[in-house]
Amino acid sequence: MKIDLLRILLCFLSFTVFFLNTTEPKAEEFHNALSMQGFTGLLNIPTAEVTEEGKVYLLYSNQKERKWRGAIDHQDNYLVSFGLLPFLELTARFTEAPSDTSRYISDLSGNAKLKMPFIPEDSWLPQLALGVQDVTGGKKDQHDAKKLNTWYGVASKQVSILRLTAGYGTGPDRMEGFFGGIEAKAFDWLYGIGEYDAEEFHGGLRLVTPHLFGYPVNLQITAKTNFSHRPERPDFAIGMQFPIGTDRxxxxxxxxxxxxxxxxxxxxxxxxxxxxxxxxxxxxxxxxxxxxxxxxxxxxxxxxxxxxxxxxxxxxxxxxxxxxxxxxxxxxxxxxxxxxxxxxxxxxxxxxxxxxxxxxxxxxxxxxxxxxxxxxxxxxxxxxxxxxxxxxxxxxxxxxxxxxxxxxxxxWLTSSLMIQPGLRTYLGTEVSSFDYLLSLKPELFINTWKGGVIDARADIPLTWSRNFDTGRAFRNDRKDSQLDRLMLFQALKPVSTLMLNLGAGMVVHNLYGTLNEAMWTPGAGKHRFRLIQLYGENARGSRRMESYLAGYRYYFSQFDTCLEGTAGKFFPEDRGAVVELKRFFGDTAITVFYKNSEAADGRSHQAGGIQLEIPLTPRRDMKPRLVQVRGTENFSYEQETEIAGEGSLNFLGTPIGIRPETAFNLERVFYNKDRLSESYIRxxxxxxxxxxxxxxxxx
Known part of the structure; x- marks a missing residue:
């Protein structure tokens, strides 16, 4: 085994040295890419760099984790990282590891890394970052929902065509102790990598393509071997990097x-x-x-x-x-x-x-x-x-x-028929690795008079995974085809900085009542205050539902970013708070959120997740006539996971922190999805x- 290790190491070094001697790569910039753990890094350790602002990094790898590789047949890892801010990256990871034995691993987790923004890139000082891997999950009996957890600090410094990295992690699942590595830039598109992850040594190559066909899209291919465990069996990863939106x-x-x-x-x-x-x-x-x-x-x-x-x-x-x-x-x-x-x-x-x-x-x-x-x-x-x-x-x-x-x-008396899909997915639950429900939600808006609109929406399930079938775990989440909204709204502007939206009718299927909203936006739009009220009863009067919410939003014009907090009684009747950080990239928005709420059963729940909003309609729709048919300018897809405390696991839990909103709301219809302030326009x-x-x- 030692001879094999030596041969592999010599081959790797010879290959790298050959390219270093036959090319003159540009030393100005290293191309950052995802590691096989999901954070920006080498092979299994992070660097002090983050996902490029405004970009998405996708990666698939077949690497088995050290802690369970002896008990599984193979492992599939799906990773997505967002460059939310110049100094912040957020990563979601889904891992599935089936086995012929009784052990089966299906895990949904999140990573975050914060780069210290006060160190100039051309400084003699190294770049510094702090991060966490697998931030969700708790522990109950012998089961631990945090399977890959560690907190770490890391420093990186580029020296010509080399980049050196060293750091320390707290574990307990990964990188418990000192770790470090080196990247050698052979070409602008080829990197040789060696690292120590606090327990094992790894080496590999990474290939990153130039922009494809003139578009800012890159492909990434990584091959690595573990010098400490069966080096004759390499692991591979393939990924893609592309912008989140378009800056017009x-x-x-x-x-x-x-x-x-x-x-x-x-x-x-x-x-x-x-x-x-x-x-x-x-x-x-x-x-x-x-x-x-x-x-x-x-x-x-x-x-x-x-x-x-x-x-x-x-x-x-x-x-x-x-x-x-x-x-x-x-x-x-x-x-x-x-x-x-x-x-x-x-x-x-x-x-x-x-x-x-x-x-x-x-x-x-x-x-x-x-x-x-x-x-x-x-x-x-x-x-x-x-x-x-x-x-x-x-x-x-x-x-x-x-x-x-x-x-x-x-x-007046013209209408707009909005055709939009509805998509619900469950990842890494206790019953399946992936479930989905796809539906069609046509919504008709009829303009009646100044500020008045009739809103009618149907929900038509189209296709779903087997766990939404009758008798299966998620059958209650799949409704039959139905009219799920019929309301009359009246918008008012009593003063220049205050808007009201008053609604009455069937708020959701078989829940009749009122849904009202008030929004106050003083000054140039940096501050915004909002109130939401809902009251509803079913047709028999046997079910009553109330919601009262207050929210405050601050707008950071430099980054097109909003920080919003909402607290009160949510829908359906849990009490707590939600904090959201939302960033616009052109017409695409990424939101990360944290929820903490007490459900009707008296139990406290926490959840975290990410939401993507994109337009699913041409940039220029058909002219409004008697009926205008169009797509939605704000298709929303979100994925969240419960953050379990000690004594519990992050199984699919009670939904919390849901705002009672319709497509006809003040932010979306009257304020350009919160992009109509003076600072945004300037x-x-x-x-x-x-x-x-x-x-x-x-x-």
Missing amino acids: TKSAAALKPLPQTPAAHPPEISAVPTTEITTPSTDAAPSAHFGTAANLQARLTEYGFQNVRVGTRGSDLLVVEYENNIFNHNELDGLGVVLGTTTDIVPAGFSTLRLIVKKKGICILQISAPLEAFASFMKSASPGRLQSSLKVTPEIEEDGDVQYTSPGNPS KHLLRLREAYVTFTEKK
């Missing part, structure tokens, strides 16, 4: 200046709506201004914008009111198209342009600046001047001397220009 403010459409040659004004549209003026024409408002207003209104309604009104006050002020229901990924797309169209059509004679964003006929936000500053920004892609003159406020100015066209393309001004260039073919 960095695209060519956002940054490339438009040609400076003056473009011809677009031709007037024949189907111009009636331009009756709510205030009689006077000498102070020449007919030329009304013609401009009518032409602009016609162009915006042709795009599909609703409730469009254009007003003028001489040559001093131009006001454009509109409601966007076609660019549903982000309200800034609609704002950009309206702004670009306005600067295209309207002559430079107007001094100030005021844009008013509406939702369900209610004026939500006002954006104003000199028209020339808007036009210059849309042409040059330089937001400096616009930033200094831009005003964003929820306070809508009411100027009695502004003369408006009559509303174009009203939204940071993403280039998104406006990108949408204008993309959707009006100004490339």
